[in-house]
Amino acid sequence: MTGFTINGTDLLKSKALNGSANGDANGRSNNYIAEECPNGATSSTSNANNANNNNNSQQIYVDEAEVENRMKMVINEENYSYELIKEIADYFLERTSIRPVIGIICGSGLNSLADHITDIQAFDYKDIPNFPVSTVEGHVGRMIFGYLEGMPVVAMQGRFHYYEGYPLAKCSMPVRVLKLVGIKYLFATNAAGGLNPKYKVGDIMIVRDHINIMGFAGNSPLQGPNDPRFGPRFPPMTNAYDRHLVRKARKVVREMGIENDVHEGVYTCLGGPNYETVAELKMLRIMGVDAVGMSTVHEVITARHCDLTVFAFSLITNKCATDYDSSEEDANHEEVVMVGKSRQSICGELMCRMIRDLAQDIQQKNGKK
Numbered sequence: 001m002t003g004f005t006i007n008g009t010d011l012l013k014s015k016a017l018n019g020s021a022n023g024d025a026n027g028r029s030n031n032y033i034a035e036e037c038p039n040g041a042t043s044s045t046s047n048a049n050n051a052n053n054n055n056n057s058q059q060i061y062v063d064e065a066e067v068e069n070r071m072k073m074v075i076n077e078e079n080y081s082y083e084l085i086k087e088i089a090d091y092f093l094e095r096t097s098i099r100p101v102i103g104i105i106c107g108s109g110l111n112s113l114a115d116h117i118t119d120i121q122a123f124d125y126k127d128i129p130n131f132p133v134s135t136v137e138g139h140v141g142r143m144i145f146g147y148l149e150g151m152p153v154v155a156m157q158g159r160f161h162y163y164e165g166y167p168l169a170k171c172s173m174p175v176r177v178l179k180l181v182g183i184k185y186l187f188a189t190n191a192a193g194g195l196n197p198k199y200k201v202g203d204i205m206i207v208r209d210h211i212n213i214m215g216f217a218g219n220s221p222l223q224g225p226n227d228p229r230f231g232p233r234f235p236p237m238t239n240a241y242d243r244h245l246v247r248k249a250r251k252v253v254r255e256m257g258i259e260n261d262v263h264e265g266v267y268t269c270l271g272g273p274n275y276e277t278v279a280e281l282k283m284l285r286i287m288g289v290d291a292v293g294m295s296t297v298h299e300v301i302t303a304r305h306c307d308l309t310v311f312a313f314s315l316i317t318n319k320c321a322t323d324y325d326s327s328e329e330d331a332n333h334e335e336v337v338m339v340g341k342s343r344q345s346i347c348g349e350l351m352c353r354m355i356r357d358l359a360q361d362i363q364q365k366n367g368k369k
C-alpha cells in the first residue's frame, strides 16, 4: 500500500504499531509520534513512550483523524467504498425495472455481443455518476440492460484498462456495481494474442484459468482495506472459471460444430499498452500461458471475491511471435478490433447458446425446489 505518507512517514505502519482505533488500554489517545530515522527507515513510538526517547531521529506528530481521512481518500479514489458502489448500483435500480442475473463484459471489437439483447435500456458511462469513461477504440462506453434468451442481463459495452490510467480496483469496480445490481454470473470476453502455436486468428479460447502476473508484482484489485460486505480478505482462486460452465461451453461448441476452432487455455493480463517483446512472449509460453491480453484477470478476481460465478472466453485476434524471424505481422489494435468484428456472429452465437443452456439449468433447479 502506498500513498499513506506524511513527510516520508508511513502512516499505516505507524497506525498498526500503535494499537486500537480508540486509544490504548491506558486511555492514551492514538495521536502519536512517528520518528523518521536518519537512514530513511521509519519507526514509531507512542506519545507517552516518546517523552523518554532521546535519540537523533526527527519527530513528526501524526494525527489519528488525519490517518483515517487519508485512508478514506485512498479507499474512495482507488477502491471505491461500498457506499459509493451502492450509490452507482442504485442509480440503475431506480431507472430500470430489469433485474439482471448475468453480467456480460464485451471485449475489444465485441460490442455487438450486446446486439442480441432485447427490450434494452442503455446508460452511457459519461452520464453515470462516479463512473469512469472508456477511452479505447472498440469500447463504446455503455451499460445495457435487457433480455437475452429470456434471461435478464446487463452488458458492459466497454471496459476499463490499467493502461488508461485507472488503478486496477477502479478497472474492476463495475463488477462490484453489477454484483449490487443483483447479478449471479459474470460472462467476460476479451480480444487476446494467441501464444499457443496451435491457435489461429479468429479461434476462440475458453478461459480455463489465468496467471495473475500483475499480482506477482504486488498489484491487485483487492489491495487495500478489505470490506467484508464484498467478500473475504483472502479469497480462493482455484475455481476462478466455473468448471460447470466450462463443461457446458464444451458441449455448446460441439453442438455448434466449431470444436476445431475452439480451445481451452490459460489467459494472462499484462499492463500494456505496448504489446509484448519476443523474449516476454517466450517467457509467458514457458510459464504455460496460451493467450495474452490486457484485461479480464482483475475483473475475475473481483468477481470471485464477491462470489460471482465466472465464465470467460478470448477471441484470438492475432498470433504472438515467439521468434525474431517470425513472419507474423506486428500486433496492432486496428487488426484486433477488425478481427473482433469479423467474428462477432460466432462469438454472439456462443454467448447466446451458453445463456440459453444456463437459463434451462436455472429453471430446472428452481422447478425442483
Ligand SMILES: O=P(O)(O)O[C@H]1O[C@H](CO)[C@@H](O)[C@H]1O
Pocket: 106, 107, 108, 109, 136, 159, 161, 189, 190, 191, 192, 272, 293, 294, 295, 296, 332, 333, 336
Ligand atoms: O481485453 P480487451 O478489452 O478485449 O482488449 C484487448 O485489446 C487491446 C489491445 O489491442 C487491449 O485493451 C487488450 O486488453
